Amino acid sequence: MESVLRAASALLGTTVSAPADLGGSARSTVLRCATGDGGSVIVKAYKEEPEALRCFTAEAAGLALGAGSGPRLLAVDTAFPLLVMEDLGTAPTLADVLLGDSADAARAALLAWAGAYGRLAAETIGREDELAALRSRHDRGNQRWEADPWPAEAVAGLPEALGVIAPDGLEAETASILRLPDYPVYSPGDICPDNNLLFGDRVRLLDFEGANYHSVFIDAVYTRMPFSSCWCVFRLPREVQAEVESAYRAEVAKGHPELLDDDVWREGMRLGMVAWTLDATSALVRRVLTEDRMLHRTRRPVPTIRQLLRYRWESLLPEVPDMPATAELMRRLLAATEKWDVPSMPSYPAFGG
Template sequence: MTDEILRAASALLDTTLAEPTDLGGSPRSTVLRCTAGDGESVVVKAYRDEPEALRCFTAEAAGLALGAGAGPKLLAVDTDFPLLVMEDLGAAPSLADALLGDSADKAREALLAWARAYGRLAAESVGREEEFAALRSRYDRGEQQWDIDHWIHKAVDGLPAVLDSLGVAAPDGLMAEISPVIELTRFPVYSPGDICPDNNLLFPDRVRMLDFEGAEYHSVFVDAVYTRMPFSSCWCVFRLPQGIQASIEDTYRSEVVKGHAELLDDEVWREGMRLGMLAWTVDATTALTPRVIEEDRPLHRTRRPVPSLRQLLRYRWEILLSEVSGEVPELPAVAETMRRLLAATERWDVPSMPLYPAFLSTDLG
């Protein structure tokens, strides 16, 4: 297969690619660093010929083209193979490396750079939906079905069965309080999709983003809430000091309001962030709980340190409970559900979520 990829990519670039190094792809793709005829290296990413991989190929090609400069430069695309050739960004530490390291200052600066980069990309993308749709059509094999079984719909639909598996009775009115997340579409922005710490390389002048397989337009709050939870769908999850959490949220918001001025309204921002937290918490509950009913496991198969899945779930429930509870709870059924989930899983006997390793010696909040 490697030889076929090299031949196709070489023909596409009109040069000879050699010395392939496997960078580790996924079940959907093969990723190779290759040396071109001029001695420069490029990265070739080839996709499997099956529906999910083809959706990722189309999204990544269109996403890299739209978000030029945010990620690696898109050098060439072969829709028939399918594969794409990208600039080789080389070696650089990731945001995950900074957070799992031993310097609070470096981690804080990396977080602020990450928040600034995504806020700026989101703001600059406002109003470019038609351009992105045209790019997606250009690279689409015609076999994709977009926006089918959206993750929020699947999460909401699956919640009752998951609650039942834990012996948690849903309070009256729960689904009515949760249902607004299905309409989490206001203030659309472009996003690479997977904005987790390991997909962000830290260079002296900027953050460069990797993995555009999920590139799409979605509500700004789907990404913005990563600053508060933190990192809603990722494996690199620990607790942030409160002051730093507030700083990265403010940094992201200060950039994205340049594209959506309505987000300057504190009430609009608060409501959207709450919906985003609710959506991602329901998603984690639905997706992860069935995997740990019988036995806990690490959040990532190989990376260390990581929390366990049970730790993550309880952490998500605790954060959402603190967000929606109060003297006059705005979402009383959601708050009660979080209490019941935490009570039902006390028997898991897992430690509370610790700080990110970089902040362990300096709790700033």
């Protein structure tokens, strides 16, 4: 802790003290600290291990590229490694509002969230070389930034632990998710509800550890599933979901006008849902073979992992009528887990769940 404070003080040229631990992760320590001029800053220090260093480089570069969308980047110490950021203060997150009791507030927050990411994506189209240069500035020399292998890993990791046999033709069908329509957009990476602070109708984004360019549909499908990789998952009213998806699409299409083509959008969203559903299946099934678990260790209300998995499989079925092997896999997974006997996914509390 003392070394973190000394490094931050040297960077800013003023005393940094009175650290309050904001939680961080296995990769980092995040502190709210007082400064010598009476203000406060956020100090984020990363561990000296490959994944943490990769996250440090991505976040330093991502905050710089997406300036204004997240906290202002005040200083970087690549050798430590450490970031000093603007303290945005306290504000409710999108997760807080969705788990609250106001449908109007939740709808407004969702639309603000979708608009914020759509605008950021549109405004940063074509700046891949700039992000690469920012990475180089803060790269310790041991990161690799090749194309994200995630969709391939999602397919390769499909579990057999439930005794479900893959239908004939599945491999050929799921290969299509490796060809997600390109339309690259910049994203902070983890766009889940708890990484978004709400200030009236403005959203400030947190967590740029996964900042990168990838297919627009990896992010866009968060508006439909909803929140593809997150713990804060319940059902959205159909009309609200449609509004949120339209809000994101309208903004991002300002940079990629081709996304206004319904055929392009429909195919990309469908493949995005397949990719994220297979990813959840690969990542989560083995964790709940013997007993169910909550999706978050401390937050409540929250669904269980078994609830989430069955919800994902049920939701994908109507989206893949012309992918018979994928649809059959979903049916087999649902049949194999009927014994789980979990409730259907309720609506978000804000919408009466």
